[in-house]
Amino acid sequence: MTPDVTNAVLVALKVFILIGVGLYSIFAAIIVRQEQLMAAVLEESFEPVLRTLVIVHFAASVGLFLLALFLL
């Protein structure tokens, strides 16, 4: 493939990855919100651990988006 075509493919792939990871970050935010609502329904001792996990997951997805934005 010519360098122009390769560059175009990489740019398209970058846009595709950014859209995908961006949408995934929204999904991760929904999980955080949903966990809060679920925790309001059932109060249990294990809940803080779950909350930490979903927040870490959301932070990881946002971090991944930023990584893709600046690295690609």
Added chain:
Amino acid sequence: MPTLFEAPQKAKSHKHVHAPHGQSKMRPLTSFAVNPDGIRFETQEAEEEVILFLRQHFIVNIPWIFIAIVFLIAPTVLLPLIFRSLPIHLPATYILVITLSWYVATAGFVLASFLHWYFNIYIVTNERIVDIDFQYLLFKRFSQAELERIQDISYSSSGIFATIFHYGNVYIQTAGAAPNIEFLAVPSPDKAVENIRSITESLPGAI
């Protein structure tokens, strides 16, 4: 117009039912607990006591755990094959971001599946039976039936896994417009039925 008849106001009293003996300690993966400690649920009244706490048997999680393990192993086998088959050479940064995306998505799948299992719960109190369902993260259903409205309780256990791991479904039929409640894939369904029956039999007016 003079009042001809006034129905006596029934004072709301909290029932003193015969709770099963013993107390179960709640652990993160507890699926069956009698008189559990340290647990409260939405709409629980001040004097309302949780007598029985149930969620689906942990074995129902095996399918998604298996899928998650496959997802964890897949990048080491699948992604190199995909990258090699591409007509262009991908830079290392792209490979890094795609691989990390795969693992974050796997973590999301695990979290969503676990939350779905963890917060789908069945509770029996000294007042009522409560069934709380969350489906697909965005749908919540809260069903309840007063203990007095329970007409019939039965359970079924079918299949190889259900027999080996001793879990099954509990069906609670209620009178009137109250919804019938089903406890799906709960551990020791016979004990659950026995406990609920002993509670309902101790209600005032029970036969």
